[in-house]
Amino acid sequence: MTTNEQQVRTLDARALKALAHPLRVRIYDLLSERGPQTASSLAALIGETSGATSYHLRALASHDLIREVPDRGTARERWWERPKGRVDMPGPTEAMSPSSRAAAQIVTTEFLRLRHQTLMEYINRPESEQPDGWKDAGLVMTTMLDVTPEQMAELKQELTAVVDAAVERYRGQESLPGTRRVSLRAEVFDLPAASSRGITNQE
Incomplete structure (x- = not known):
């Protein structure tokens, strides 16, 4: 973490x-x-x-x-x-x-x-508490992928690069008018095997 x-x-x-x-x-x-x-x-x-x-x-x-x-x-x-x-x-x-x-x-x-x-x-959060311009600014998204360990390591590296670039791009803006602190999250992890979830794969 x-x-x-x-x-x-x-x-x-x-x-x-x-x-x-x-x-x-x-x-x-x-x-x-x-x-x-x-x-x-x-x-x-x-x-x-x-x-x-x-x-x-x-x-x-x-x-x-x-x-x-x-x-x-x-x-x-x-x-x-x-x-x-x-x-x-x-x-x-x-x-x-x-x-x-x-x-x-x-x-x-x-x-x-x-x-x-x-x-x-x-x-x-109620809409009445959303500042102007921020109502639809956020993103909450989950998707499922089927990848190999090598592909997940590559994806992890790509996501890390995106986050690092954003940190560098917006560094030092905390005092600019109109800015707010936002939470940027990136998570990628493997799920339990189907058998350990009590699920049987069927061809």
């Missing part, structure tokens, strides 16, 4: 374990989605106390998952941001230690839960 931008950081076991808390995943996700925030603004968004969000912010910062925004805020009200760059969050694998695998499961499950929640909020 990967978040976006150019430079890639693969989380090690210690950073993954530091992130393995639903509230920390939510904070990390909000910093990616909404940009720099304070403990107080995050508390208002999440419905927690600023003391709780401040504690989790410090825990994330101790593993360089987030950082304090330079030249912004005060000693009483610190601003935090997620550093630019792509982050690779390994999913649980059999090669991991039991504790690392458990941490990876927590992080992956929570990120995907939040991703689905965001998608459903978009789908169920």
Whole structure:
């Protein structure tokens, strides 16, 4: 599982374990989605106390998952941001230690839960809450393909190139009038074999 931008950081076991808390995943996700925030603004968004969000912010910062925004805020009200760059969050694998695998499961499950929640909020958003020009701008599409592992690897590379090109094309536009933060998702993965789904192939 990967978040976006150019430079890639693969989380090690210690950073993954530091992130393995639903509230920390939510904070990390909000910093990616909404940009720099304070403990107080995050508390208002999440419905927690600023003391709780401040504690989790410090825990994330101790593993360089987030950082304090330079030249912004005060000693009483610190601003935090997620550093630019792509982050690779390994999913649980059999090669991991039991504790690392458990941490990876927590992080992956929570990120995907939040991703689905965001998608459903978009789908169920009333038309009255859609800004002018954005009503039909989104795309939610699913299709099925029959491919070999080599073809799927090629497709993965093509999709990654499209996403990377979009990131580069629109970099630095956050302050331009009329822009909104959008979620761009690309997923391609193999489905269980027909036999494991209880389906018998018939010629």
